[in-house]
Amino acid sequence: MNNLKFISILLLCFLLSACNEEGKLSLSERSVIYCAEGSPETFNPQLVTSGTTIDATSNQLYNRLIAYQGDDNILSPAIAKSWHVTRDGKKVTFYLRKDITFHQTDYFAPTRTLNADDVIFSFERVLNFAHPYHLVSGGNYPFFQDVGLNDLIYDIEKINEYTVRFHLAQADNSFLANLATDFAVILSAEYAEQLTKLKAKSDIDTHPIGTGPFKLKEYRVGSLIRFYRHKQYWQEPAKIDQLVFDITPSNTGRLTKLLAKECDVVAYPIAHEKIVQHEDLSLEAVTALNVGYFGFNINKAPFDNKLVRQAISYAINKETLLDTVYQGKAEMANSLIPKTSWAYDNNITKQEFNPELAKSLLNFAGYSDGFTMDLWAMPIQRPYNPNAITMAKLIQSDLKKINIKVNIISFEWSTFLQRLKQGEHQAFLLGWSADHPDPDNFFTPILSCSAAQTGSNTTFWCDREYDDTIKKALHTNNIKQRKKYYAQAMAILAEEVPVIPIAHSKRYQARGENVLGDILAPFGGINFYNVSKKSLNIEKEEIKSNHRSKQNNSNTGVN
Amino acid sequence: MLIFTLRRLSLFFFTMLLLTLLSFSLNFLFPGETIINLTGAINATPSQLIEINEAYQTHRNIFWQYITYLKHIANGDLGLSMASQSSISTEIVTLLPATIELSLVALYIAMLVGIPLGFIAAIKHSKLTDNLILSISMLGYSIPVFWLGLLAILTFSISLGWFPSAGQISLLFEIKPVTGIQFIDILLSDSPYKWQAFSDATAHIILPACVIAVAPTTIFIRLARTSMIEVLDTSYIRAASAKGLTFQQIIFRHAIRNSLIKIIRHVGLQFANLITIAMVTEVIFSWPGIGRWLIESIYQRDYTAIESGLLVLSCFIFVVHILTDFIYAALNPLARGNKYGAR
């Protein structure tokens, strides 16, 4: 009967699989599974500021002209083997490497190595409104617009095949730092040409081609991203054959997968005590420059009123938030930037917790009976806020004491960000992780007027005085003067309270003991280039991977 | 048989009418613009909107709108998901087989365990074994499935490490989805790790399938028990024992076959139940099926996906229901007569 057949087939399979056990071992030893907290919105980091997307794309698929290296975060060569800045700071010339190859995939086969055209294409797409690719995928390049690179760069000149010169409107302190961020990646101009011919321009952001250590093999929305090693990488090729991002938004789900050995590395683990107890697991942390904050939508009543915002800032008990949500592992935020930044102003006072004062401020603002508000809390764990829902609950009970009723609202992460950008919210819990060590990376993208226009400043707060101050800080070379300007900016923030900074936290990650190599970095996204697994036999692996790649080429199409 | 078929067919059309009407009216009930809810085209430019309005005939009266809606469904066009902006019918085609696969395995386990246990209970009627089986079965259908799933993960994945806790297959194996049913896809694939993939997929399906199977198992126990008791009470069994057949002969030759027929009738109903339990279990075991997808769509207020997902899922359940009715009627001629006799 059918049942019997089924059972016997099943048994047969078990027997066969037992014989083949060795093969599986080598497969898992040559691959790393990373449990990520969310899906990327796109595969082009130019289009986003979301850390989840950066993690999945920048360092894996792409390279930048220059990069940060070492513990001191010194700018170092990447695609550009060297660069030169004129004395007036207005001309920056990059000399490119000649041996950089793009990914070869099922959908694209490069015929040439990287040259100046690719660099110019990548930046022109972002900066030039008339560029044929500018409006593909919406025409929003939040990071570049926020830091004002489109105003700063007025021309990009091709000197020869491997030399590119940027002409700047004025000297700018953060220019090189901005080019070294995860957003300023180099795309392939040749691929863009091919897509134009195929009339499939938007594929450039969904089926990415870059120069990075890994190439995209497969993406299933909300489920997994599969990368293969880029064998012709211009540096030593990555040590692992296959890198899989297992998208697991649930905190418990990620921990379960780690404990059940279904993931090698896990983003933002919870229950640190539990992980530390296991000998074959390790927990690591990196001091990241970030800030978690409570923000107001200035366009929505009653938060257009400064007094209401101040009242709420007095009513929130940050100490308990730090104890409960961050479990005492974070530092209280008094302003946007952490104490470790050179621009931190020691005169800034700690935010006082004073519900009485908050009440009288509310009375003064004409809300003596309180009001009802919506608080949007992030659905997933971020380095700056490990559990926004719990934080929202605590804030809910804090604000109840001054007669404000809070409704907590949450959406799936990419929907959440999208709706925030459209300004549907009243107040929100969010945060920011720095992309480079320059303090400007906090002040401009979070709260400037230009960021309010692109929607990355979700408070929509736009203050001329503040904007002028942070712009002045960018144009001066005198570090003391800069510090003074930033102190001024922070004083404005303390008075206007568009956001209530809550904490500066570490970024955590857990992994199985057999995974070697650094993944976390103090800035920007994670990097799997240096990762390998214990007991890896390089020679044997080389032969097998060649064999395998032949097989894979026959599988065309990407999901 | 003809009249029976006609009756079922009329029921089928009636249901389809009801379900499509319901899902069509949902577009008006959900917040937001009807046409957007219908198509999911949230980012449409004005010119695209005109096109969409034309395609769905919104300028004509509601009856014609409904007819055009039916035409779109018949062409497999269920609109775009508001959240991911991808075609819903493609998403459903990839997800539904995973749910079916899981439910079928669970149904199989439930029948394999439940029916023999029910028979044993019936044979040992009113004895300790019977009471024991009945008590366990009551515990089984009282336990909340999401809780059971969590306990199962904690015990079998974390503490014992026997089975994986999430997903359909280890992500290391690259299996191209062809039919959507993982086991068939593995067999079709040309991966060098085919057989490991197969055993890995088997290990992945055991835990969720068992969790889903618990509640239906208890129902099968009861069904099998009642039906066996009834059969044992009939005169032909008494006649058989009068003839001098041994107890074993009676059970295996006569009783089991006749009681099985009665159970088959309920399999269809149980399948619907199973799919619902599977929806919840999929969430816990991160199974890439339609249940998890539907629940996520509800979170994201993705109205187009909710509406189409519900339509497809309820149609599917109903089709299974009618199919089992046919199988039952084919196996048991008595059933055909009863259906259109006295009502």
Place this chain on the structure above:
Amino acid sequence: MARDKIYLEEVFPSPFTQLWLIFRKTPVAMLGFSCFLFLIVLAIFGPFLAPYSPVEGQLDMILLPPAWHADGNVSYLLGTDELGRDMLSRLMYGTSLTFGLSFIVVIISLIIGVVIGSLSALTSGLKSSFLNHFLDVILSIPSLLLAIIIVAILGPGIDNTVWAVVLVLIPQFIHTTRYAVKEEFRKDYVLASRLDGASPFRVLYYSIFPNITDRIMGQATLAQSAAILDIATLGFLGLGAQIPLPEWGATLANGLDLFYIAPWTVYLPGLAILFAVVATNLVGEGIRHALKLRKEH
């Protein structure tokens, strides 16, 4: 002692009393019944008896394990959650939400279902056939799936969950009542009173209802256990009771993130649900068992 009966009278207990007399003799069913009563009392008085607020926590008492644990604290008998909320109080409040609401839900849908069901039993022809078809369709879809569908339409929330479950349960009551009434109508005693000239409604009220109460009760216990599970499941999926309501399913979902460090936040609500459903099912089993025994006599 009561006065002795003066003359012998044959007493016919009502069908319901008969049922109770048999029911009383089944110890397991009585155990279930007392648990059921206990839960009802808790659902009504739980909010007054609970030692702490279910919503506001003591922030210096977070993640305390239950009292029998080495690190436990006797004043928090079942421990606390990540916000320092007392689990015992949350579960007690949860009784009124999960169990109490499901009880109310069953009563509402019972009344609506019985009314529609008995009226429909009096109809015939096309209307009846339409209703048959309609019921067939509705009853073939599992209650939880229907509830999810309705919540998807109405939007998440505890009030919408209640309406969804009410709507889901009504067809079952219609079906049971309709079937039972039709069956009774065929019996001789109904014929007798109809021959006496009683109107159909009078027959329904005086002759039929007393005879079908027990069957409807049996259906009600089934409905109740389904309602508890449905409300809890919707709460668990985040479609039912919203933050910070201490509904059992929602409490369990809330404990998920703490599963590995504070497992009691997951075990306890699960046990509470299990307890309530088992108690309800024991009562239901008792009723069905008694019904069967009565038939056999």
